[in-house]
Amino acid sequence: MAQSIAASAASGVGNVKTMFQKVWEQHEVVAETPDTPAVLYIDRHLIHEVTTPQAFTVLHERGLKVRRPERTLATIDHSSPTRTDQIFGGVPITIESAATQIAQLQRNCAEFGIELFDLKSDQRGIVHIIGPESGFTLPGQTIVCGDSHTSTHGAFGALAFGIGTTEVGHVLATQCLLQRRPRTFAINVPGALPPGVTAKDLILSIIGEIGIGGGTGYVLEYRGAAIRSLSMEERMTVCNMSIEAGARAGMIAPDDTTYNYLKTRPRAPKADAWERALAHWRTLPGDPGATFDREITIDSGRLEPMITYGTNPGMVVAVSGNIPQRRNDPVFDKALAYMGLTAGAPIGGQPVNVVFIGSCTNGRLSDLRSAAQLLRGHHIARGVRALVVPGSQQVKKAAEAEGLDRIFIDAGAEWRESGCSMCLGMNGDTVDSGEYSISTSNRNFEGRQGPGARTLLASPMTAAASAVRGRVTDPREFLNG
Amino acid sequence: MEPIRQIRSRTVVLPFTNIDTDQIIPARFLRTTTRAGLGKQLFADWRYGADGAPKPEFALNRPEAAGCAVLVSGRNFGCGSSREHAPWALLDYGIRAVISTEIADIFRTNSLKNGLLPIEVDERTGQWLLAHSGAEVSIDVDTTTLRLPDGTAVEFPLEAFARYCLLNGTDQLGFLLSREREIAAYEQGARP
Numbered sequence: 235m236a237q238s239i240a241a242s243a244a245s246g247v248g249n250v251k252t253m254f255q256k257v258w259e260q261h262e263v264v265a266e267t268p269d270t271p272a273v274l275y276i277d278r279h280l281i282h283e284v285t286t287p288q289a290f291t292v293l294h295e296r297g298l299k300v301r302r303p304e305r306t307l308a309t310i311d312h313s314s315p316t317r318t319d320q321i322f323g324g325v326p327i328t329i330e331s332a333a334t335q336i337a338q339l340q341r342n343c344a345e346f347g348i349e350l351f352d353l354k355s356d357q358r359g360i361v362h363i364i365g366p367e368s369g370f371t372l373p374g375q376t377i378v379c380g381d382s383h384t385s386t387h388g389a390f391g392a393l394a395f396g397i398g399t400t401e402v403g404h405v406l407a408t409q410c411l412l413q414r415r416p417r418t419f420a421i422n423v424p425g426a427l428p429p430g431v432t433a434k435d436l437i438l439s440i441i442g443e444i445g446i447g448g449g450t451g452y453v454l455e456y457r458g459a460a461i462r463s464l465s466m467e468e469r470m471t472v473c474n475m476s477i478e479a480g481a482r483a484g485m486i487a488p489d490d491t492t493y494n495y496l497k498t499r500p501r502a503p504k505a506d507a508w509e510r511a512l513a514h515w516r517t518l519p520g521d522p523g524a525t526f527d528r529e530i531t532i533d534s535g536r537l538e539p540m541i542t543y544g545t546n547p548g549m550v551v552a553v554s555g556n557i558p559q560r561r562n563d564p565v566f567d568k569a570l571a572y573m574g575l576t577a578g579a580p581i582g583g584q585p586v587n588v589v590f591i592g593s594c595t596n597g598r599l600s601d602l603r604s605a606a607q608l609l610r611g612h613h614i615a616r617g618v619r620a621l622v623v624p625g626s627q628q629v630k631k632a633a634e635a636e637g638l639d640r641i642f643i644d645a646g647a648e649w650r651e652s653g654c655s656m657c658l659g660m661n662g663d664t665v666d667s668g669e670y671s672i673s674t675s676n677r678n679f680e681g682r683q684g685p686g687a688r689t690l691l692a693s694p695m696t697a698a699a700s701a702v703r704g705r706v707t708d709p710r711e712f713l714n715g
Numbered sequence: 716m717e718p719i720r721q722i723r724s725r726t727v728v729l730p731f732t733n734i735d736t737d738q739i740i741p742a743r744f745l746r747t748t749t750r751a752g753l754g755k756q757l758f759a760d761w762r763y764g765a766d767g768a769p770k771p772e773f774a775l776n777r778p779e780a781a782g783c784a785v786l787v788s789g790r791n792f793g794c795g796s797s798r799e800h801a802p803w804a805l806l807d808y809g810i811r812a813v814i815s816t817e818i819a820d821i822f823r824t825n826s827l828k829n830g831l832l833p834i835e836v837d838e839r840t841g842q843w844l845l846a847h848s849g850a851e852v853s854i855d856v857d858t859t860t861l862r863l864p865d866g867t868a869v870e871f872p873l874e875a876f877a878r879y880c881l882l883n884g885t886d887q888l889g890f891l892l893s894r895e896r897e898i899a900a901y902e903q904g905a906r907p
Contacts, residue, residue: 263901264894270876273894275901285798287748292888302902313746331746338748382797382821398799398825399750400887408891410898414874446733447791447817480794482820546733546794565732565789658742667765679737679795681760 250521252418253487254453257393257518261376263410271412277375278392279306279405280361281348283313283339284660285380289403290342298407300346305409307370308343308350310336311360313660316623316650321353329662346406359626359652362386362594366470367628369499373488373515378405383594383676384483385476389469390496391488391518393453396477417527419452419481423460425534430710432604433468434596434674434693436460437475438540438550440532446548449481452528455520456486460534466495467600474595475676478547487519539709542678542691543581544569549678553696553708556580572680573688574668582706584690587669589620589647589701590683591694593657596674597625601694602633605674606641608698608712613646615704620647621663623655647701659684672700716830718884720856722811724784727774728848732789736822739793739801753800754807775808779849784811787844791815793822793833802826812854814861816841827877828887834861834871856881 251259258274266272286308293300300306313332319325327333336353343350351358357368362383365371371387377394378384380402387394397411404411421440427433441448454476456469464472469486476484493512496502503511538552549569551557559577560566570577575584591597591605602624614620622642624630630652633639639649656663657675659682665671667686674697678689692700695709702712744756762773769776786805792815793801802825805813812832823833832854836844843863844850853862856878860868873881880887 263897268875269879271874273891273897275898284745288750288799291749296888298892301898329746335746335748380797380799382795384797396797396821398797398802398821398828400799400825400828404888404891407888408894408898409902410891410894412876412887412891446794447819450791450817450820477821480791480819546735564730568731658737660742660745677735677737677795679735681741682737685741685760685765 250524252520252524252526253391253455253485253518254393254418255524257374257376257391258415260374261393266415271414273410274376274413276378276405276409276411277305278365278370278377280365280377280379280384281306281308281402282361282379282381283310283335285399286342286402287335287338288399289406290346292403293346293406300348300406301409303347306348306406307365308339308348309358309361309364310339310351310353311652312654312658314353314653315661316653316655316663318651321651332661356627356631359624359628360594360597360654362470362474363597363625363629366390366466367499367626369496369502372496372502372511373492374518378411382477383474385481386470386474386594388473388476388483388485389466390492391485391515393483393485395482416482417452419449419454420526420529421454421456422529422531423456423458423534424531425460426463427460427534427537430539430695430713431537432539432693432695433464433471435537435540437472438542438547438691439537441475441479441547442540442550443532444479444530446478446546447480449476449479452481454479454481454484455526456484461486462489465600466491467598470598471595475547478676488515539693539696541581541696541706542689543573543575545572545678545680547676547678547691550691551581553582553692553706582708584706585670586618586672586690586700586705588665588671589614589618589697590623590656590671590673590675591620591697592623592625592655593675594625594654595676596694597623597629597652599629599632601674602629602638603636605694605698606638608695608709609645609647609702610641612702614701618701618704620645620701621650621656622647623650623663624652626652645701656683658682665689672697672706716880716884716886719830719832719881722784722832722854723851724811725782725849725851726785726787726814726844726847727780727783728845729774729786729788730845733791733794734788735795736793736798736801737795740798740804745798745800750800750803752807753804754809757804757808774848782809784809785814785852785854786810786812787814787848789815789845790817790841792818794819797821797825799825799829802829802831806831814841814844827881830881832856832881836861836869836871840869
């Protein structure tokens with residue numbers, strides 16, 4: 235009796251549960267106590283070359299094996315070159331430390347029996363693109379990766395979050411993590427997104443609203459008609475940037491959009507296994523009446539194309555708006571000084587030097603389509619450098635089959651092999667000091683795209699419109715003819 | 716990990732909010748396969764000029780910052796990426812505790828796994844510390860208290876298991892490996 239009371243208290247009034255609670259409880263190997271965190275089972279583990287070498291070193295030092303190698307999938311993305319001749323043409327990787335890191339991942343995967351999408355594989359790409367597109371990512375799973383944008387996979391109704399290298403070692407050795415249960419935060423988005431407003435604009439608005447620490451300690455759940463009407467790729471853009479609001483994970487309940495996306499993926503369950511999985515997935519959405527620790531509602535009808543003006547993703551305004559003014563805020567002043575922008579001035583019309591279209595936030599096929607749609611028949615402005623980097627080799631192949639590569643090349647942009655590239659500049663794709671970059675990536679931190687680089691985060695449509703004009707441009711100017 | 720019971724040190728202050736992991740250690744320094752020696756790249760773009768020379772005005776470069784093991788910053792320290800290189804760089808430099816009114820989730824987890832103490836304090840204590848660089852503070856892990864120079868004791872939250880591991884130098888991987896029986900049982904009943 236006492237036990238059942240405790241259980242119902244822990245899982246919500248009258249035993250109604252949020253989706254997060256269901257997924258969490260289904261993965262408790264050992265439940266948490268006041269003294270010890272839960273031992274949480276991890277279904278899927280994605281790894282890449284940057285945050286794993288030291289974890290494999292620990293396995294070596296302690297003589298440990300990888301417990302369930304088939305539950306880990308490796309790719310090369312962060313420090314890999316995007317030049318075709320360096321991937322396929324035998325031209326060596328220029329940055330020696332990057333080459334060393336890549337070689338070490340290749341050795342570790344071979345030694346421990348982990349499947350690797352290697353440099354020349356047509357399956358390779360950014361971890362958060364290849365997981366979903368291969369069907370490795372499924373609803374109701376726990377998914378982790380040594381990368382904070384692991385929140386992306388929550389778009390499928392998975393509990394997915396970024397971990398550090400020590401925890402990568404824990405998952406490799408035990409397939410488990412020690413975790414305290416986070417709180418829950420519902421973000422309701424009723425209605426519909428206005429024309430010209432994309433998933434990127436929605437998530438930038440949400441971060442602007444709750445602040446970059448507003449989600450700390452919470453798992454977000456995005457709900458409502460505007461969320462339901464998003465495609466899987468758009469949902470991934472939203473969940474991807476949950477971490478920019480401080481939340482380790484963001485989730486969206488699975489529905490027919492999810493199942494239709496997954497059905498034909500190579501690693502998704504097939505035949506009877508598909509039917510069994512589907513029956514389970516349909517039980518995942520939160521129960522009616524389940525309550526959250528915090529809840530807000532976004533007025534979708536008032537959303538506009540958004541762009542950042544400062545040095546974190548919460549410093550964001552409408553593309554048609556003005557940079558805010560704040561008195562006696564030295565941190566705000568420091569950010570604007572770094573950006574070389576003026577408080578109170580319109581952000582529209584600000585000249586840009588570099589345009590980057592890609593990343594785990596906006597490097598999927600629909601992102602490239604929306605940028606190409608805008609660029610078709612136009613040329614990027616004189617003096618602007620535009621880099622288009624597909625999120626994966628599969629995205630690249632699909633884009634080329636539709637002729638999107640020709641649109642980008644004819645417009646004067648560079649068309650590259652997949653990887654994280656200029657999102658964080660680890661592979662040498664960087665923005666020069668003092669230059670303005672309009673980027674479809676996720677972070678505008680100081681120096682993120684290169685020392686002294688000034689990053690303006692926006693949607694692929696806004697980036698493409700700005701590439702054509704050579705200055706920050708509202709994409710609706712193009713949509714309205 | 717060595718047990719940690721007490722830290723006594725003067726503070727060094729970075730009076731900014733939202734200090735992200737790209738500031739703590741820029742991405743170009745993550746192309747390493749070890750965790751050693753990252754201290755020299757800590758806050759690299761704030762600490763050094765384009766010519767590589769230390770910027771004298773940056774807090775960590777001032778003579779009085781030498782030997783300080785406690786870093787005080789504004790709200791939301793460590794936001795951004797999951798790179799464990801951030802706590803590795805702080806520890807390698809000699810920082811053993813970070814104090815802020817808010818500390819980002821992944822950074823906090825990574826810090827505790829490495830014996831770097833993330834300490835969250837109330838707004839008033841945070842403001843006082845930001846305004847008093849060089850204050851001599853003492854941190855007691857056992858009682859989870861931060862003692863200010865005037866003797867005021869401020870309690871800080873520390874998850875029970877993390878506290879136990881810090882005090883005893885417990886190896887968390889060893890703890891997980893010891894749950895083998897439960898993990899195997901879960902796998903027997905787990906969905907494919």
